[in-house]
Amino acid sequence: MxxxxxxxxxxxxxxxxxxxxxxxxxxxxxxxxxxxxxxxxxxxxxxxxxxxxxxxxxxxxxxxxxxxxxxxxxxxxxxxxxxxxxxxxxxxxxxxxxxxxxxxxxxxxxxxxxxxxxxxxxxxxxxxxxxxxxxxxxxxxxxxxxxxxxxxxxxxxxxxxxxxxxxxxxxxxxxxxxxxxxxxxxxxQHGAISPFHLGYSYPGRPVVADQPDELWTFGSYWSEVAELPAGMRTEVVGASFIQPLSEEQLAAKDPRRVVFLSQGTIGPLLLEYAVAVAEARPELEVIFHLHPSERSGDYPAPPSVRVSSEDILDLLASATYQVGVATTALFEGMVLGCRTGVADLPGHEYLDPAIGRGDAVLVPSPEALVTGLATLPRSSDPTAYYAPLALPL
Incomplete structure (x- = not known):
């Protein structure tokens, strides 16, 4: 790693x-x-x-x-x-x-x-x-x-x-x-697992030294998405920190709110997507949410883009659209009813399996996001990512 x-x-x-x-x-x-x-x-x-x-x-x-x-x-x-x-x-x-x-x-x-x-x-x-x-x-x-x-x-x-x-x-x-x-x-489990994650993906399931006996996952998706080391078994335990919104909460989402989920690895490039949407669609509220390791001074955003460090789950619960690359927050946003776009930037492969399920769409450019924002999909079964809580102690 x-x-x-x-x-x-x-x-x-x-x-x-x-x-x-x-x-x-x-x-x-x-x-x-x-x-x-x-x-x-x-x-x-x-x-x-x-x-x-x-x-x-x-x-x-x-x-x-x-x-x-x-x-x-x-x-x-x-x-x-x-x-x-x-x-x-x-x-x-x-x-x-x-x-x-x-x-x-x-x-x-x-x-x-x-x-x-x-x-x-x-x-x-x-x-x-x-x-x-x-x-x-x-x-x-x-x-x-x-x-x-x-x-x-x-x-x-x-x-x-x-x-x-x-x-x-x-x-x-x-x-x-x-x-x-x-x-x-x-x-x-603490974050996104994919076939490209060096901490979890071992094609062919070889014997790997110093690995846990068990991996407790948020949902069934994570237990199947990567080939774990030989001998490691999985158990779906759910997550205590997130649950799907009710019909009333979904109906109360702000149709104007678009949240971009930054990461230190690709933040400046993702900001270009956010600026493009803000300039082309001034009626929208465009929010660029920082990863916990980032600071607002890292991103000289124009006034049309609000840089935020507020609670991510509250923010996604209120938003209609979310755009990111490889952050775990994209899956949290799916559970919270967001329509999801994945920017075509380094690391987007992490979301390939979710895109294959129809829960997100790969967006090739800022211009494509502007024209295709309204057609971004919403996950049909977010419990595959975050199941109800159950601890097998």
Missing amino acids: RVFHELTRRSGLHGNPHPVRRTRADQARLVGRHVAGTVTRNPFLARGPFDALVVPHPRKPGGVEIYTDRLRAALGDSALVIDSGINGTPLAGSRNLDFFTSASGAIPSRSVDARCREIADALEGLTGVKVPIGALVARELPKHTRLRALYRSLLRRRRIKTVYVVVAYFHQHIVGAARDLGIRVVEL
């Missing part, structure tokens, strides 16, 4: 999907929290016993972590919650090993395997882009090994029976530690 992000960024195809911006003062405060956390948030010192370990998502709109909230409520005091404060605000009562997470990557390996150079050269030959494979491996491999040993010790000491994790491909040290000890690992 890190190689992919480097490749697309260095090629100019994508921007940074989740930019982290810190001043020197921010960094100093972060170090201070890390040091203090070795005592105040250390999971080795938490009062147990615990049956489960829960690793939630760092993003918490309105202070709520929507992917594990019902799970944590169901598990209660039997769950040890590990929630990093490195790129977000940790949940109240949670623990973390942030000091060790940061320190484990501070000393990279000094040796670069010849195979790394061979892979980097081969990748450059295929793409014309030079990616520092050796530097990535020198930093990430020792970090993984150190953290894996640390979490193995934690899981053993706390006698954890099940690990629940969000975004498992960025927590492979935790997954690997659990697999070393024969502990069940469950991943909770």
Whole structure:
């Protein structure tokens, strides 16, 4: 995944999907929290016993972590919650090993395997882009090994029976530690899955190291859309944070409201679609909604386009049309009754299966969107994306 992000960024195809911006003062405060956390948030010192370990998502709109909230409520005091404060605000009562997470990557390996150079050269030959494979491996491999040993010790000491994790491909040290000890690992879906997602799609279903035993998905669509690693099974558990609108709510949607769903990878190009619609159809309310990792200053939009960071679900519930590329919010908008267009920009392939189902349309240009806005489709069965909630604990 890190190689992919480097490749697309260095090629100019994508921007940074989740930019982290810190001043020197921010960094100093972060170090201070890390040091203090070795005592105040250390999971080795938490009062147990615990049956489960829960690793939630760092993003918490309105202070709520929507992917594990019902799970944590169901598990209660039997769950040890590990929630990093490195790129977000940790949940109240949670623990973390942030000091060790940061320190484990501070000393990279000094040796670069010849195979790394061979892979980097081969990748450059295929793409014309030079990616520092050796530097990535020198930093990430020792970090993984150190953290894996640390979490193995934690899981053993706390006698954890099940690990629940969000975004498992960025927590492979935790997954690997659990697999070393024969502990069940469950991943909770956090976003869009497609045949092109490097975290989930393994054509032919080969055996892949350090993968969860189970993937709990929002709906049946996600359980079928990609070939998961061998041995990983899926369970549809629904979603607590979204449900279809009633007939009255659908009728109350604003027929003038068009929402464009930005992402850091393609935001500037998507803005061109929004501006084209706003200029050609001044009677419409055109809103350019920012991804949580973006800021309004990133986009010098004209007055005819309103740049917004308001609650995305409330916004989509009020809108008639939505346009995006590969964001999970497009599927949320389908559940909330939006007519859906997919801009023909890098990454639109993520929506190919949904387009094939007739729930969205690929829009080849801003001009085509202007003329075809009224014909954008509405999903006929959004429960395939987000089913009613059911947790198989």
